[in-house]
Amino acid sequence: MDVVERSELASLLKALGEFNRLSLVYELCDCKAPRNAMCLCSCCSVDSSVASRHLKVLAQEGVVQMEKKGRERVYSLNRTEIAEKLRSLADRIEG
Amino acid sequence: MDVVERSELASLLKALGEFNRLSLVYELCDCKAPRNAMCLCSCCSVDSSVASRHLKVLAQEGVVQMEKKGRERVYSLNRTEIAEKLRSLADRIEG
DNA sequence: GACATATTTGCACAAATACGCAAGTATGAA
DNA sequence: TTCATACTTGCGTATTTGTGCAAATATGTC
Numbered sequence: 001m002d003v004v005e006r007s008e009l010a011s012l013l014k015a016l017g018e019f020n021r022l023s024l025v026y027e028l029c030d031c032k033a034p035r036n037a038m039c040l041c042s043c044c045s046v047d048s049s050v051a052s053r054h055l056k057v058l059a060q061e062g063v064v065q066m067e068k069k070g071r072e073r074v075y076s077l078n079r080t081e082i083a084e085k086l087r088s089l090a091d092r093i094e095g
Numbered sequence: 096m097d098v099v100e101r102s103e104l105a106s107l108l109k110a111l112g113e114f115n116r117l118s119l120v121y122e123l124c125d126c127k128a129p130r131n132a133m134c135l136c137s138c139c140s141v142d143s144s145v146a147s148r149h150l151k152v153l154a155q156e157g158v159v160q161m162e163k164k165g166r167e168r169v170y171s172l173n174r175t176e177i178a179e180k181l182r183s184l185a186d187r188i189e190g
Numbered sequence: 191g192a193c194a195t196a197t198t199t200g201c202a203c204a205a206a207t208a209c210g211c212a213a214g215t216a217t218g219a220a
Numbered sequence: 221t222t223c224a225t226a227c228t229t230g231c232g233t234a235t236t237t238g239t240g241c242a243a244a245t246a247t248g249t250c
Contacts, residue, residue, distance in 0.1 A: 001121065017112040047209070052226095070217065072227085087181070090178040090179075090181040093181070113237090163247095166247040
């Protein structure tokens with residue numbers, strides 16, 4: 001695995017490795033329909049600006065996908081893509 | 096999933112989500128025999144003190160196991176345990 | 191004991207990060 | 221156009237974190 005790839009994986013894991021961000025991800029895990037940021041910020045009890053920034057990080061790392069819906073922005077998980085990356089790391093670690 | 100469990104998982108992901116630490120883990124992935132810290136620190140081109148601290152973090156999170164061998168301390172991956180945690184997260188995300 | 195090797199710890203420092211508030215932008219509704 | 225709602229951005233701050241150097245500790249060897 002080359003350096004770039006490893007660096008990107010590290011960024012992904014770092015994005016997931018923050019409590020509130022992981023909480024957002026878990027919240028989205030249980031949602032069949034996409035959720036807007038207001039709904040998500042209440043699940044962490046943080047300011048909406050904080051949720052906004054966390055969601056931006058998750059979007060940058062490809063964890064979530066954003067879609068504009070009127071004045072809302074609804075988020076959904078990139079389920080298969082992220083799951084696959086985690087599994088491939090698991091495979092590699094297990095050897 | 097309760098808060099404590101989620102917090103611990105976040106800590107694990109954070110431990111893996113740093114470039115040099117992830118590099119150490121990858122180095123250990125390819126080793127059948129445990130490696131000492133000197134060997135591992137050379138793979139990241141960092142000071143031995145830095146490697147020592149990273150390995151401590153990884154040990155605290157249960158990623159690696161340490162064993163004293165003379166004046167060395169050799170490290171090995173907790174392969175199945177970590178792989179399982181990553182897979183269970185992947186399963187949860189995939190839904 | 192004297193010395194070398196392996197590792198940890200104390201210290202200082204720079205950079206990154208998470209946070210809340212307040213102000214700004216965007217969009218829909220009245 | 222006026223207002224409300226949803227979200228982002230700028231700013232200041234406190235905390236965490238990664239780093240290297242130097243000193244300390246631990247353990248094997250001579």
